[in-house]
Amino acid sequence: MSKFRNKEKGELPAISTASLPDIVFMLLFFFMVATVMRDSSLMIENQLPSADQVEKLKKDRTIFIYAGKPSSQYKQFGVEPRIQFNDAFITVEDVQSSVYQGISEMNEELQSKVVVGLKIDKNTNAGLVSDIKQELRKANALKVMYIANTKTEKL
Amino acid sequence: MAKRAAPEVNAGSMADIAFLLLIFFLVTTTIEKDKGLLRSLPPIDDTEVEPPIIRQKNLFTVNINRNNQLLVEEEEIPISQLRQATIDFLDNGGGTNQAGESCDYCKGKRLEESSDHPDKAIISMKHDRETTYEKYMDVQNELVAAYNFLREREASRLYKKYYPDAEKVFTAMLEEKEKNQFSKDEVLNERIETIKKLFPMKLSEAEPDKK
Numbered sequence: 001m002s003k004f005r006n007k008e009k010g011e012l013p014a015i016s017t018a019s020l021p022d023i024v025f026m027l028l029f030f031f032m033v034a035t036v037m038r039d040s041s042l043m044i045e046n047q048l049p050s051a052d053q054v055e056k057l058k059k060d061r062t063i064f065i066y067a068g069k070p071s072s073q074y075k076q077f078g079v080e081p082r083i084q085f086n087d088a089f090i091t092v093e094d095v096q097s098s099v100y101q102g103i104s105e106m107n108e109e110l111q112s113k114v115v116v117g118l119k120i121d122k123n124t125n126a127g128l129v130s131d132i133k134q135e136l137r138k139a140n141a142l143k144v145m146y147i148a149n150t151k152t153e154k155l
Numbered sequence: 156m157a158k159r160a161a162p163e164v165n166a167g168s169m170a171d172i173a174f175l176l177l178i179f180f181l182v183t184t185t186i187e188k189d190k191g192l193l194r195s196l197p198p199i200d201d202t203e204v205e206p207p208i209i210r211q212k213n214l215f216t217v218n219i220n221r222n223n224q225l226l227v228e229e230e231e232i233p234i235s236q237l238r239q240a241t242i243d244f245l246d247n248g249g250g251t252n253q254a255g256e257s258c259d260y261c262k263g264k265r266l267e268e269s270s271d272h273p274d275k276a277i278i279s280m281k282h283d284r285e286t287t288y289e290k291y292m293d294v295q296n297e298l299v300a301a302y303n304f305l306r307e308r309e310a311s312r313l314y315k316k317y318y319p320d321a322e323k324v325f326t327a328m329l330e331e332k333e334k335n336q337f338s339k340d341e342v343l344n345e346r347i348e349t350i351k352k353l354f355p356m357k358l359s360e361a362e363p364d365k366k
Binding site: 019026033059126130137138 | 333
């Protein structure tokens with residue numbers, strides 16, 4: 001009888017760590033799913049207007065242009081609304097070359113279907129928007145999407 | 156009695172719990188998608204062609220001034236009435252189109268002084284440089300809403316039988332197109348084009364005056 005017991009002297013066995021990888025993977029997957037990739041940090045205030053007749057935007061063929069007042073940590077750029085493309089402020093004249101640059105970075109088969117997403121703060125003057133649109137016409141990027149928050153339709 | 160060692164915990168089901176949680180988060184997390192109003196800009200035209208003469212009755216002028224006030228057809232109206240005013244204008248059908256056909260699907264009042272045909276009806280929008288973008292978007296939204304309303308109406312008149320459960324037939328058609336974007340459905344595309352042709356979006360935007 002005692003032949004089978006001589007190993008067991010009463011100490012606790014080590015806790016199994018076999019499930020640790022599972023937990024780690026679970027966390028990893030969760031963060032992978034929940035994280036929104038953002039390739040440029042906004043230097044402007046960006047409160048989008050709202051609209052209810054919205055369509056979905058296809059991200060793969062879109063170039064984003066932002067505009068609005070410089071936000072509080074970028075006060076040195078003044079209070080006049082500015083245009084932002086990628087990570088820098090640009091002037092109206094630079095819009096055209098920025099769009100060309102954006103198109104050239106895109107997938108080749110989507111280049112002809114380019115959509116310019118305009119993320120413009122709702123307190124911006126519409127004059128700036130029409131300046132941007134004029135430049136887009138010069139750059140021959142004629143499809144624009146005025147990006148807006150979805151408003152529930154009022155009855 | 157001799158002290159017994161605790162038996163080892165079976166960790167085999169841990170993976171199942173992990174996957175369960177993983178699937179739960181996968182299902183419940185939505186990735187934010189940008190939405191907005193899609194519009195096409197007119198290409199720059201350098202050719203000096205005399206622009207066609209558009210009769211005043213076929214032109215629906217929408218003006219926004221620097222104080223965000225709305226002037227429609229020389230009359231100040233609140234934005235809540237803009238959608239109906241636009242629908243009335245587009246749907247009027249008082250005359251004939253280029254080909255001499257009268258608008259047999261229009262349900263408007265067929266007034267002499269309003270638009271002839273949806274083909275000819277043009278909305279001309281103009282804003283001041285100091286109009287806020289928010290107001291501009293509100294107006295754009297209402298104008299697009301007017302077109303969507305009329306297209307929806309025609310879609311349910313023509314194709315309701317194919318989408319008996321859909322509340323908004325045109326939206327259902329566009330969604331189906333989106334779903335089958337890798338397998339082109341010619342019939343569906345043709346139907347969408349038909350609807351768009353019944354009420355072609357003719358929205359022209361004038362450049363604001365430079366100061």
